[in-house]
Amino acid sequence: MSKARIAVMVSGGGTNLQALIDAQNSGIITSGSVKLVISNNPDAYALERAKKAGIQTAVVSKKQCGSQDIFEEKIKEILSIKKIDIIVLAGFMSILSANFTNAYPERIINVHPSLIPSFCGKGFYGLKVHEAALKYGVKVTGATVHFVNEIPDGGKIIMQKAVEILEGDTPETLQKRVMQQAEWKILPEAVEKVCSEI
Numbered sequence: 633m634s635k636a637r638i639a640v641m642v643s644g645g646g647t648n649l650q651a652l653i654d655a656q657n658s659g660i661i662t663s664g665s666v667k668l669v670i671s672n673n674p675d676a677y678a679l680e681r682a683k684k685a686g687i688q689t690a691v692v693s694k695k696q697c698g699s700q701d702i703f704e705e706k707i708k709e710i711l712s713i714k715k716i717d718i719i720v721l722a723g724f725m726s727i728l729s730a731n732f733t734n735a736y737p738e739r740i741i742n743v744h745p746s747l748i749p750s751f752c753g754k755g756f757y758g759l760k761v762h763e764a765a766l767k768y769g770v771k772v773t774g775a776t777v778h779f780v781n782e783i784p785d786g787g788k789i790i791m792q793k794a795v796e797i798l799e800g801d802t803p804e805t806l807q808k809r810v811m812q813q814a815e816w817k818i819l820p821e822a823v824e825k826v827c828s829e830i
């Protein structure tokens with residue numbers, strides 16, 4: 633069986649991308665292989681991580697494209713040239729339109745740093761998610777890996793993992809714990825699951 637060809641889309645630090653690379657090296661991901669990393673931000677450290685791992689990279693800037701349509705068409709073109717089967721959004725901080733998501737039904741996976749349906753949707757990304765969880769006062773949060781459809785954070789859930797909120801947590805300490813205890817574990821597991829099923 634040939635491996636599913638994976639593209640990872642990133643915007644920032646890329647610790648989730650790193651978790652995928654490590655999972656490939658340690659044999660947690662065996663049914664797929666990361667062939668491409670696409671960033672919408674030319675300064676994303678994730679691009680360095682990809683290069684260090686010998687993975688091809690591409691930068692597509694929405695600003696330079698001038699419109700959402702052209703931005704998405706450009707990404708589609710690259711995905712098609714690289715014959716990508718599965719797209720993983722790993723800290724990709726730009727919302728994709730229905731036009732894009734409809735082109736890849738149940739082929740786009742996202743990791744979100746809360747237990748969906750809490751603290752998700754438009755405006756909830758990165759640290760803002762943890763700020764909202766702390767402000768609300770929930771005692772348990774976590775991470776969710778889900779398929780991406782036209783509704784932000786609204787697609788079918790693949791995996792979730794809960795993480796306790798501790799006395800004295802700041803958005804930063806909580807973000808780190810959610811990454812370590814949940815995101816970096818369930819993202820590779822979910823990617824392997826989906827790749828093994830297609």
Ligand code: GAR
Binds near residue numbers: 678723757
């Ligand atoms: C992660 O916590 C990820 O779940 C979150 O941004 C961070 C990216 O970190 N994504 C979202 O909030 C998407 N709505 P990383 O670049 O180190 O992987």
